[in-house]
Amino acid sequence: MTLRxxxxxxxxxxxxxxxxxxxxxxxxxxxxVFSRISRIVPALLxxxxxxxxxxxxxxxxxxxxxxxxIAAAIGIPLGLVLGLVRPLERxxxxxxxxxxxxxxxxxxxxxxxxxxxxxxxxATVAAFACLWPVLIVTTGAVRGIEPRLLEVGRALGYGAxxxxxxxxxxxxxxxxxxxxxxAFGIAIVVAVTVEIAANPRGLxxxxxxxxxxxxxxxxxxxxxxxxxVGWLINVAMxxxxxxxxRWYWAARGAA
Amino acid sequence: MAQPIFAFRDVSVRFGATPxxxxxxxxxxPEEFLCLVGPSGCGKTTLLRVAxxxxxxxxxxxxxxxxxxxxxxxxxxxxxxxxxxALLPWxxxxxxxxxxxxxxxxxxxxxxxxxxxxxxxxxxxxxxxKFPLQLSGGMQQRVQIARALAQRPRILLMDEPFGSLDxxxxxxxxxxxxxxxxxxxxxxxxxxxxLEEAIYLGDRVVALEANxxxxxxxxxxxxPRPRDQLTTREHPRFLEYRHRLFGHLAKKEAE
Ligand SMILES: Nc1ncnc2c1ncn2[C@@H]1O[C@H](COP(=O)(O)OP(=O)(O)OP(=O)(O)O)[C@@H](O)[C@H]1O
Ligand SMILES: [Mg+2]
Numbered sequence: 235m236t237l238r239x240x241x242x243x244x245x246x247x248x249x250x251x252x253x254x255x256x257x258x259x260x261x262x263x264x265x266x267v268f269s270r271i272s273r274i275v276p277a278l279l280x281x282x283x284x285x286x287x288x289x290x291x292x293x294x295x296x297x298x299x300x301x302x303x304i305a306a307a308i309g310i311p312l313g314l315v316l317g318l319v320r321p322l323e324r325x326x327x328x329x330x331x332x333x334x335x336x337x338x339x340x341x342x343x344x345x346x347x348x349x350x351x352x353x354x355x356x357a358t359v360a361a362f363a364c365l366w367p368v369l370i371v372t373t374g375a376v377r378g379i380e381p382r383l384l385e386v387g388r389a390l391g392y393g394a395x396x397x398x399x400x401x402x403x404x405x406x407x408x409x410x411x412x413x414x415x416x417a418f419g420i421a422i423v424v425a426v427t428v429e430i431a432a433n434p435r436g437l438x439x440x441x442x443x444x445x446x447x448x449x450x451x452x453x454x455x456x457x458x459x460x461x462x463v464g465w466l467i468n469v470a471m472x473x474x475x476x477x478x479x480r481w482y483w484a485a486r487g488a489a
Numbered sequence: 490m491a492q493p494i495f496a497f498r499d500v501s502v503r504f505g506a507t508p509x510x511x512x513x514x515x516x517x518x519p520e521e522f523l524c525l526v527g528p529s530g531c532g533k534t535t536l537l538r539v540a541x542x543x544x545x546x547x548x549x550x551x552x553x554x555x556x557x558x559x560x561x562x563x564x565x566x567x568x569x570x571x572x573x574x575a576l577l578p579w580x581x582x583x584x585x586x587x588x589x590x591x592x593x594x595x596x597x598x599x600x601x602x603x604x605x606x607x608x609x610x611x612x613x614x615x616x617x618x619k620f621p622l623q624l625s626g627g628m629q630q631r632v633q634i635a636r637a638l639a640q641r642p643r644i645l646l647m648d649e650p651f652g653s654l655d656x657x658x659x660x661x662x663x664x665x666x667x668x669x670x671x672x673x674x675x676x677x678x679x680x681x682x683x684l685e686e687a688i689y690l691g692d693r694v695v696a697l698e699a700n701x702x703x704x705x706x707x708x709x710x711x712x713p714r715p716r717d718q719l720t721t722r723e724h725p726r727f728l729e730y731r732h733r734l735f736g737h738l739a740k741k742e743a744e
């Protein structure tokens with residue numbers, strides 16, 4: 235059943251890749267721009283074999299992870315507080331809504347002045363971009379907590395901080411987990427973008443270098459690789475969610 | 490009557506301009522099983538929340554051992570009416586019961602055995618590792634009762650704990666609670682809108698009327714213990730109490 239579904243899911247991408255290959259070979263698409271699968275796959279395997287792709291992946295993922303962790307470390311506590319203390323949320327709403335639409339790329343020149351070309355440049359810009367989903371999702375999840383639960387905490391004699399830790403945080407966790415997963419996807423996208431635009435490191439820079447040295451097949455190899463890595467991380471995070479939040483999924487018949 | 494362990498002193502509660510409780514006053518004796526009956530919406534839950542220190546009345550006060558109850562205290566345990574929202578969905582059955590042990594700082598070593606004992610008492614020994622959302626309503630309510638017992642309260646406040654159980658389970662639990670509370674010399678304030686349940690369980694029955702909630706009658710229940718589902722309910726005095734109290738419920742329910 236799952237195998238069948240997997241095979242079905244592969245039909246469309248395989249057909250697309252085949253069409254791509256055929257179109258380039260037939261001269262409908264320029265090979266300089268589009269390369270072709272029969273060149274891209276060897277380029278990918280070669281890059282993996284000689285370790286360059288792994289090294290670039292590490293640079294990008296380390297930066298994305300760092301930025302994501304910063305966003306989580308700020309966004310979750312802040313979201314908890316804003317979700318629990320209504321007046322505070324109203325007080326900060328305008329500030330948050332004004333900062334949120336600022337394109338993260340606009341931060342590149344500023345952060346560049348502070349950190350130079352470095353992991354921190356990727357990480358800071360990624361952190362800014364992922365802060366918002368984490369913050370907004372956490373605030374919403376906390377606001378949606380069953381008030382009775384917090385009252386149970388009160389009745390059992392837990393103080394305000396203990397109630398946040400033992401009641402509010404776990405109750406909001408399924409929501410927060412979704413926010414964190416979405417945010418990690420954003421962190422990777424932003425890190426690669428910063429590398430393409432400015433930062434000479436990681437997968438994004440490798441892509442732009444390949445493009446500039448007219449090696450389209452290597453550029454596409456990186457592109458595919460980024461997609462694959464992002465997909466794998468998403469799958470792993472969904473699995474972790476189902477494991478750590480068993481109680482949530484068990485009740486929804488998907489343990 | 491012995492020195493009261495608990496008392497309501499002219500408790501008045503308003504929500505907005507609507508008076509909900511109007512100068513409700515009565516005592517609870519140590520080791521007494523006191524039942525509170527009244528039509529739906531007359532303020533039984535509200536009164537119990539005042540008792541637990543979860544809300545403060547506009548006038549009057551609840552007193553535990555002569556001191557005003559201003560905040561929840563571990564000496565008073567409350568079993569909420571809406572059990573499905575009062576359990577922590579991320580904790581197992583055993584974990585929910587253990588919560589009360591953690592709250593009162595019971596030594597870690599003895600906790601598992603105590604949880605097991607309590608789950609045995611309420612007949613959930615086989616479900617210790619399930620999550621609340623995987624249980625039936627009646628089972629969830631029993632978990633809540635076990636949690637309240639784990640708190641080892643001086644006074645057990647119960648809000649229609651058996652309201653949603655089928656007749657057989659309900660009677661079994663009535664007998665279990667009656668036996669347990671008398672054996673442990675537990676003081677109980679038990680809210681129900683089932684008059685027969687109140688007479689069957691209570692040492693005294695306090696009848697409230699609605700709009701606003703007031704005490705209309707307090708009846709001493711002089712039925713022998715241990716009580717029996719058949720003979721007690723057929724006892725001439727049982728019928729007499731029922732007749733006497735029935736009017737208060739029927740009159741107001743009809744409005
Ligand atoms: N937070 C609140 N705000 C406004 N009104 C409330 C609030 N809580 C309860 N009430 C009102 O107070 C009255 C008494 O409610 P309460 O829940 O104490 O009744 P009850 O006797 O427990 O009823 P039931 O038997 O249906 O549980 C009801 O009319 C209800 O609408
Ligand atoms: Mg009620």
